Amino acid sequence: MRSLARSIWIVLVGGSIGFTSCIDPFDAETGEFVSAIVIDATITNENEHQTVYLSRTYKFEEEGPEAVSGAQVTIVENGTNTIIFTEMEDGEYRSQQPFAAQPGSSYVLNVQTAEGNFYESQSASLPDAVALESVYADRITSDLGKDGIAIFVDSFDASGNSPNFRYEFQETYKIIAPQWNAFDLLSTGIECGVDIIPKTVQNQICFASNVSNDIILANTASLDENRVQRFMVRFMDRSNYIISHRYSIEVTQYTQSDEAAAYFSALDQFSSTESIFSESQPGFLVGNVFSREDTDEKVLGYFDVSAVDRQRIFFNYSDFFEGEDLPPYVNPCRTIAPMLISQGGARCILSALVDAGQVSYFDVNADPPFEEGPYLVVPRECGDCTVLGSNETPDFWSE
Amino acid sequence: MKKSLQFIMLLVGMQLGMAQDAIPRISVSFTNVEVLEALNTIEEKTNYRFYYLEEWLEDVRVTGSYENMQVSLILDDLFKDTVLNFYIDANNNIFLLQNNQIYDALPDDFFGEEEQLADDGPSYEDLEDLGPLFVTDEDSGVSRGMPVVKIGKENRNNRQRTFTLSGKVTNLRNGQPIPDLAILVEGQDIGTSTNSNGNYSLQLPVGENIIRTQGLGIQDSRTKIILYNNGTYNFDLSESVQALDEVVVQGNLDRNVETALTGVTLIEVEKIKNIPLVLGERDILKAAVTLPGITTAGEGSAGYNVRGGRTDQNLILLDNGVIYNPSHFFGIFSAINPFSTGTAEIYKGNIPAEFGGRLSSVFDITTKDGNTQKFSGEASIGPVTSNIVLETPIVKDKSALLVGGRATYSDWILRTLDDEQLNNSTASFFDVVAKYNHTIDDKNEIKATGYFSRDKFSITSDSIFDYSNRLVSLKWDHKFSEKTTGSVILSNSEYKFGIEFDGESNDDFDLGYKNNETEVKLKMKYLHSDKHKFDFGLSSKLYVVNPGDIVPLGAESDVTSLVIPEERGLESAIFASDSYEVNDKLLIDVGLRYSFYAALGASSQRIYQDNAPRNSGTLVETQDFDKNEVIETYGGPEARISARYFLAPDFSVKASLNNAYQYIHTLSSNTTVSPTDTWKLSDLNIEPQEAYQASLGFYKNFEGNKYELSLEGYYKQQKNLLDYKVGAQLLLNEAIETEVIQGDGKAYGIEFLMKKNEGKLNGWIGYTYSRSFVKLDSPFGEERVNNGEFFPSNFDKPHDISMVANYKFTRRFSASANFVYQTGRPVTFPIGSFSFNNSEFVFYSDRNKFRIPDYYRLDLSFNMEGNHKIKKFAHSFWSFSIYNVLGRNNPYSVFFVTEDGDIKAFQSSIFAIPVPTITYNFKF
Known part of the structure; x- marks a missing residue:
C-alpha cells in the first residue's frame, strides 16, 4: 500500500501545490524545544549480549543525539530475575551476561538515570517465532519504472499467531577501484615536487557495508494465511555501483507483537515524506515506556521483545546482468594532469592535491602540453577503494 | 420633520x-x-x-x-x-x-x-410623551391623488406605538386574491408580502404611513393609511397594463429581531454581488464565511466549520437534496451556482425540527423558480469561469424551466505558467443545475431539480483525479385547506471520487469511492390559529456507501483487486413543532424530532474484546449479517426549543436549546478537508455523534431596521466525535474501527454582528470570539491523544473579525471592501528530533499545541452597473476586484520533510500575492 499512498500524494498534493499555492522553506524555530529521553531497546530470542540505547532528543540544528550516560539499566524477567546492563559506550548499555528472551516469559525494562529519574516499560513478551523462509534477489522494474535488483523475503508461519514482521538488513559489497595502479604519489615537500612510490597497502579491492535506516514492515493480518511472499525489503537501481561486483545482504526478520507493530507503523507513516506533504495529522506517539514519577512526561521510543531470524545471500552482478556494462562507478573517474606549480609560481598544485588525499596516481603524462603537469591522476576513490570501504575481507564473506 | x-x-x-x-x-x-x-x-x-x-x-x-x-x-x-x-x-x-x-x-x-396650559384641564390621562397624533404633511404633493384611509379608533389610554394592520388584497377585476404581492411602507423599511390567499399582516407605527404595493402584473398603488389602532384594510387592485420588470420583496426586513430561532443567517444572492471576489466568482458559501460563526480552516480548504463543529457536521441542501462536496478545486470555488440560487438559509443555532442528521448546521439553499412570464437569463464571464442561467416559461403563468451551467477554462492558466510540471497539467470543473416548477392549480405545485458537478484534474501525465456530486429532487406542494398545506419530497444524491493512475510501472490502478442516499420526506404545515402554527412530518433516508475499491488498470498491473464491502443504513425521523405566540411579546417554538437509525447488512462486523484497545490482536470474531438484516440500531429524541421575547418592538432576546444525532461521519486523517476523505456509516463499532447546544442572543434594530445589531452566545457539547489514531490509514481499510477513536468536543463563543442595510455606505462588521476543543481519552495509550485532556481542534481560531463594506457613489458605481482577520489555526509542530532504530525522526508535540501566524486579508472591488433603462435588452454589471490587496503571505500549513538526512521546514500558502480579476455579468 506504500506505492498507493505515494501515488495519491502525487495526484493530490502535486495538484494543490502546483496551481494554487506557493511553498517557502523557513527556519523552524526550536524555541519550544523539549528535551526528552529516547529508549531504543529491542531484545530478542537469540542468546547474546542484548543492547539498550539511551539518548535524548535534540534540536534540528544539532548534529545528533546526546547520549544518556550513567544510567542504571535492568530488565526484569517474570518479575523476579533481574538482568543487569552495563554501559559499554556513551548511551550504549549491554547485558552483563548473554541471554535470550524466552517464550512465555514477561520482560520489563527499568531505567534510572544519573539524575534519578525512573522509567519503566510496560510488560512485554516474546511473540511466536516465525522462520525466515528465504531471502532472494531478483531483477525487476520498480514502481517508478527503474530497472534494478530487488531483495525479496518469503516467510511463513503455520500457526498464524504472529502476523507482524519488521525487517532490517545489513548489506556488504565488493568494491574494485577501477583506475587502480600499484604506485602512489608522495609529496617530497621540496619545491612542489612529487615522487612515485610503490603502494604498501592493498587498496584495489575493498568491502563496504550499510545498514538499513528505514522502518520496513510487513503485515499478513489481512491475508488468508500468515504468509509473507515476495516482500521487497530493498531495491537497488541497476546504476547503483554497489552491485557492480559481488553483493551480500543479511536480512533480519523481527516478529513483533501487535503493539510494537502499531508503534513502528505509526512512526513510519508520519515520518515519511508523502504523509507529511498531504498534511496527515501528526502527533506525539506514545510508546510503552513511561516515567514512574511524572505520567505526563514524554518518553520516546519503544521496548520491543521480538523473535528474530536472519539469512544471508550473495550474488554477483553477472548473475543478473550477464554481459551488460557495469554500473557507473560511484563518482566519474576522469584523468587530469595538474601542473606541479601554478603559473606565476605562487603555489603548489599537484603536491597540494596529493597531501590533501584527493587524487590517486594513474599514469605518467608523456609529453605534457604547456598547461599540464607530468603525471595523470584520478579522483582518489578511483584508484584507492579504502576511501569507500575496508580493505579487509569480512569473516562471513565467501566468493 | x-x-x-x-x-x-x-x-x-x-x-x-x-x-x-x-x-x-x-x-x-x-x-x-x-x-x-x-x-x-x-x-x-x-x-x-x-x-x-x-x-x-x-x-x-x-x-x-x-x-x-x-x-x-x-x-x-x-x-x-x-x-x-x-x-x-x-x-x-x-x-x-x-x-x-x-x-x-x-x-x-x-x-x-414656559406654559402649563392644561394645568386645570379635564381629568383625562396625562399625555406624557405619548402626545396626540399629528399627521404631518411631509411633502405637499406626495399625497395628492392618494387615497387616505383612517384605520381604527384613537384611544386615549392606548400607549402602544405600533399596531397591526392586516387585510386581504384582491384583484379588482375578478375578486381573486393576489398572492406574493409586496406591501411596503415608504421611508420606513417595513414590508411584507401577501400569502397565497392574498392575506397580509404588517406591524406599523401609529400614525401616517404610506403603503405601497408592488406585484407582477398588478398596478402599483400608494395609499396613505393613518393608523390609530389595530385594524383591517383590504386592497382592491387593478391589473397593470405592463408587467413590472423586477420586484424587490423586502418581507424579511425585521426577521432578525422577530423570529424565534437563534443563529439563523439568510444570504440573498443579490446582496452579495458586491463582495469582492476571488477569480471572479460570486459565491454564496464564501459570503457565508464573512458572517460570524462560519469559518473555513484556510483559503484552500473545502468544508465549513460552524460554531466549532467539524466539516462533516453540516447538512448542505440544494432544493432538499444533500450535496456532499459543495466545492470545486480544493475549495477555492463553491459548487453552488450563484445565479441560479435564490436564497441560502443557514441555521447554525437552533435547527428546525424538520432537519436532522447533522450536528452543526443546515445550509438550506434554494434554487430560484424559473420565470413563468418571459424568457430571461443572466451570464457572467470571468477569467477562470463562465456562467450562464436561462429561464423560460413552458406554459405561461404556470410552469417554467431554469437551466444553469458553469464551467472553467483554467487550463490556459496552467499552460502559461513557467513550470514544466504544470504545463502538462489540466484542471477542469463544471456544474449544471436545472429546475422545473409547475403550478398545476391553486392547490398543487410541483418542483423538480437536477444538479451535477464534476471536478477533474491531472497534474502528472499519468494520473487523473475526479470527483462528482449528483442530485435529483422532486417536491410536490399540496394545499389541503386554507390552513393546512403539505409537501412530499423525494431526493437522491450521490457523491463519488476516483483516482486513475497509469504510470510506467506495474502498479497502475483505478480506485473508486461512492456514497448514495435516497430520502422520502413528508412535511405538513397546519396554521391552527394566530397563536399556534404546527409543522410536522416524517422522513426516511437510505444510505448506501461503497467505501472503496481498487482494481488493477491494464493487463500489466500487479495491483491486487480489493473491494471494501458496501455499507447500508436507514435513518428515519418523525418530527413536530409548534410555533406558539403566547402573547404579543413572547413567541415559543417547540420542536421535537425523534431520530432512529438502523445499520443494515449485508455486512461482516468485527467484534473486539471488551476493555481492550481495538486492533487485530483483540479481534474476537467476525459476525456476518444478511442483506437488510439489522446490525445495530441507534436513535433518540432531539429537542429543538427556542423562544423570543420582545423587550421593545425592535429589541428582542432569544434563547434556544437543541440536540442532534449524526450517523454518517467523514474519515480523514488530514488536518483539513482532503478530496480523498470518505464517509463512514455508524455500525456495531462506531457510534453516532451527538451534540447539545444552548444559545442566547440579543437583537436590536435601529432606525426602522436600517441598522441591525445582534449579540449571540452559545455553548455546545459533542459526544462520539470520530477522530483517528496518529498515522491512521483510512482509505481502503476494512477494519476502520481499529484506526479511529471517538471522543468528546466542546465549543463556545460569542458572536457580534452589526449590519447597516441601506444607505450609501452599507455592509457589516462581525466579530466572533469562539473556542473549539476535542478530548480523546481512553484507558489505552494508543487511543489517547494529549493525555486525554481537551485540546484545541484544528479549526479553533479564537478571534475572527470580518468586515464587508459597500459604498455607492452613484446608482451605477460602487466600491466594496472585505477585510478578514483570524487567529492562526492550531498545528502540530515538532519540538525536536530523535534517533531511533538507526533513523532520525521528528519529535512532535501534543496535537495542536502551536499556531500558524495570524491570518488577515483585504480585498477590494469596484463595480459598475449598466444603466437602468427598463427597455434595454441586457442589464450589465462589471466588477473589477483585487483579492488580497496587501499581498499578505498567509501560511496555510506547515510541514517538515527529511531531505538528505536534514529535517527541513516548509510553509505553504495559497494566493500569497494580490490576485486581480475582472468579471462581466449581464442579465436579460
Whole structure:
C-alpha cells in the first residue's frame, strides 16, 4: 500500500501545490524545544549480549543525539530475575551476561538515570517465532519504472499467531577501484615536487557495508494465511555501483507483537515524506515506556521483545546482468594532469592535491602540453577503494 | 420633520377647560337602535347638542342600558365598537368625530417649558410623551391623488406605538386574491408580502404611513393609511397594463429581531454581488464565511466549520437534496451556482425540527423558480469561469424551466505558467443545475431539480483525479385547506471520487469511492390559529456507501483487486413543532424530532474484546449479517426549543436549546478537508455523534431596521466525535474501527454582528470570539491523544473579525471592501528530533499545541452597473476586484520533510500575492 499512498500524494498534493499555492522553506524555530529521553531497546530470542540505547532528543540544528550516560539499566524477567546492563559506550548499555528472551516469559525494562529519574516499560513478551523462509534477489522494474535488483523475503508461519514482521538488513559489497595502479604519489615537500612510490597497502579491492535506516514492515493480518511472499525489503537501481561486483545482504526478520507493530507503523507513516506533504495529522506517539514519577512526561521510543531470524545471500552482478556494462562507478573517474606549480609560481598544485588525499596516481603524462603537469591522476576513490570501504575481507564473506 | 404641523381637527376656537361637575347624569336604555335615534334621546333628556355628519352614523346601531350615569361615560360605552369619538365643550356642545380624538390640552412641552396650559384641564390621562397624533404633511404633493384611509379608533389610554394592520388584497377585476404581492411602507423599511390567499399582516407605527404595493402584473398603488389602532384594510387592485420588470420583496426586513430561532443567517444572492471576489466568482458559501460563526480552516480548504463543529457536521441542501462536496478545486470555488440560487438559509443555532442528521448546521439553499412570464437569463464571464442561467416559461403563468451551467477554462492558466510540471497539467470543473416548477392549480405545485458537478484534474501525465456530486429532487406542494398545506419530497444524491493512475510501472490502478442516499420526506404545515402554527412530518433516508475499491488498470498491473464491502443504513425521523405566540411579546417554538437509525447488512462486523484497545490482536470474531438484516440500531429524541421575547418592538432576546444525532461521519486523517476523505456509516463499532447546544442572543434594530445589531452566545457539547489514531490509514481499510477513536468536543463563543442595510455606505462588521476543543481519552495509550485532556481542534481560531463594506457613489458605481482577520489555526509542530532504530525522526508535540501566524486579508472591488433603462435588452454589471490587496503571505500549513538526512521546514500558502480579476455579468 506504500506505492498507493505515494501515488495519491502525487495526484493530490502535486495538484494543490502546483496551481494554487506557493511553498517557502523557513527556519523552524526550536524555541519550544523539549528535551526528552529516547529508549531504543529491542531484545530478542537469540542468546547474546542484548543492547539498550539511551539518548535524548535534540534540536534540528544539532548534529545528533546526546547520549544518556550513567544510567542504571535492568530488565526484569517474570518479575523476579533481574538482568543487569552495563554501559559499554556513551548511551550504549549491554547485558552483563548473554541471554535470550524466552517464550512465555514477561520482560520489563527499568531505567534510572544519573539524575534519578525512573522509567519503566510496560510488560512485554516474546511473540511466536516465525522462520525466515528465504531471502532472494531478483531483477525487476520498480514502481517508478527503474530497472534494478530487488531483495525479496518469503516467510511463513503455520500457526498464524504472529502476523507482524519488521525487517532490517545489513548489506556488504565488493568494491574494485577501477583506475587502480600499484604506485602512489608522495609529496617530497621540496619545491612542489612529487615522487612515485610503490603502494604498501592493498587498496584495489575493498568491502563496504550499510545498514538499513528505514522502518520496513510487513503485515499478513489481512491475508488468508500468515504468509509473507515476495516482500521487497530493498531495491537497488541497476546504476547503483554497489552491485557492480559481488553483493551480500543479511536480512533480519523481527516478529513483533501487535503493539510494537502499531508503534513502528505509526512512526513510519508520519515520518515519511508523502504523509507529511498531504498534511496527515501528526502527533506525539506514545510508546510503552513511561516515567514512574511524572505520567505526563514524554518518553520516546519503544521496548520491543521480538523473535528474530536472519539469512544471508550473495550474488554477483553477472548473475543478473550477464554481459551488460557495469554500473557507473560511484563518482566519474576522469584523468587530469595538474601542473606541479601554478603559473606565476605562487603555489603548489599537484603536491597540494596529493597531501590533501584527493587524487590517486594513474599514469605518467608523456609529453605534457604547456598547461599540464607530468603525471595523470584520478579522483582518489578511483584508484584507492579504502576511501569507500575496508580493505579487509569480512569473516562471513565467501566468493 | 417638517415644521408645518397641521392638525386634522383645528383646536382653535375651542375653549379649554370645562366644568366637569356640570355633567348631568341620566338613565337611558337602547336596544339595537340607530345611533341617530340614541343621540336624539340623549338630547331630549339633557341640554346637550350633538354636532356630526349624518353619513358617519349610517348603519351604526348601538345597545346599552345606563342608570344615572354621566353622559360622557354613556357615550364612551356606546361608541366603543365604532370609530366614533366625541368631544364635549363648555357650552354643552358635543362634537362627534370620526377616528380622531380631540385633545383639549397640548403636550406639556408643546410651547417649550414656559406654559402649563392644561394645568386645570379635564381629568383625562396625562399625555406624557405619548402626545396626540399629528399627521404631518411631509411633502405637499406626495399625497395628492392618494387615497387616505383612517384605520381604527384613537384611544386615549392606548400607549402602544405600533399596531397591526392586516387585510386581504384582491384583484379588482375578478375578486381573486393576489398572492406574493409586496406591501411596503415608504421611508420606513417595513414590508411584507401577501400569502397565497392574498392575506397580509404588517406591524406599523401609529400614525401616517404610506403603503405601497408592488406585484407582477398588478398596478402599483400608494395609499396613505393613518393608523390609530389595530385594524383591517383590504386592497382592491387593478391589473397593470405592463408587467413590472423586477420586484424587490423586502418581507424579511425585521426577521432578525422577530423570529424565534437563534443563529439563523439568510444570504440573498443579490446582496452579495458586491463582495469582492476571488477569480471572479460570486459565491454564496464564501459570503457565508464573512458572517460570524462560519469559518473555513484556510483559503484552500473545502468544508465549513460552524460554531466549532467539524466539516462533516453540516447538512448542505440544494432544493432538499444533500450535496456532499459543495466545492470545486480544493475549495477555492463553491459548487453552488450563484445565479441560479435564490436564497441560502443557514441555521447554525437552533435547527428546525424538520432537519436532522447533522450536528452543526443546515445550509438550506434554494434554487430560484424559473420565470413563468418571459424568457430571461443572466451570464457572467470571468477569467477562470463562465456562467450562464436561462429561464423560460413552458406554459405561461404556470410552469417554467431554469437551466444553469458553469464551467472553467483554467487550463490556459496552467499552460502559461513557467513550470514544466504544470504545463502538462489540466484542471477542469463544471456544474449544471436545472429546475422545473409547475403550478398545476391553486392547490398543487410541483418542483423538480437536477444538479451535477464534476471536478477533474491531472497534474502528472499519468494520473487523473475526479470527483462528482449528483442530485435529483422532486417536491410536490399540496394545499389541503386554507390552513393546512403539505409537501412530499423525494431526493437522491450521490457523491463519488476516483483516482486513475497509469504510470510506467506495474502498479497502475483505478480506485473508486461512492456514497448514495435516497430520502422520502413528508412535511405538513397546519396554521391552527394566530397563536399556534404546527409543522410536522416524517422522513426516511437510505444510505448506501461503497467505501472503496481498487482494481488493477491494464493487463500489466500487479495491483491486487480489493473491494471494501458496501455499507447500508436507514435513518428515519418523525418530527413536530409548534410555533406558539403566547402573547404579543413572547413567541415559543417547540420542536421535537425523534431520530432512529438502523445499520443494515449485508455486512461482516468485527467484534473486539471488551476493555481492550481495538486492533487485530483483540479481534474476537467476525459476525456476518444478511442483506437488510439489522446490525445495530441507534436513535433518540432531539429537542429543538427556542423562544423570543420582545423587550421593545425592535429589541428582542432569544434563547434556544437543541440536540442532534449524526450517523454518517467523514474519515480523514488530514488536518483539513482532503478530496480523498470518505464517509463512514455508524455500525456495531462506531457510534453516532451527538451534540447539545444552548444559545442566547440579543437583537436590536435601529432606525426602522436600517441598522441591525445582534449579540449571540452559545455553548455546545459533542459526544462520539470520530477522530483517528496518529498515522491512521483510512482509505481502503476494512477494519476502520481499529484506526479511529471517538471522543468528546466542546465549543463556545460569542458572536457580534452589526449590519447597516441601506444607505450609501452599507455592509457589516462581525466579530466572533469562539473556542473549539476535542478530548480523546481512553484507558489505552494508543487511543489517547494529549493525555486525554481537551485540546484545541484544528479549526479553533479564537478571534475572527470580518468586515464587508459597500459604498455607492452613484446608482451605477460602487466600491466594496472585505477585510478578514483570524487567529492562526492550531498545528502540530515538532519540538525536536530523535534517533531511533538507526533513523532520525521528528519529535512532535501534543496535537495542536502551536499556531500558524495570524491570518488577515483585504480585498477590494469596484463595480459598475449598466444603466437602468427598463427597455434595454441586457442589464450589465462589471466588477473589477483585487483579492488580497496587501499581498499578505498567509501560511496555510506547515510541514517538515527529511531531505538528505536534514529535517527541513516548509510553509505553504495559497494566493500569497494580490490576485486581480475582472468579471462581466449581464442579465436579460
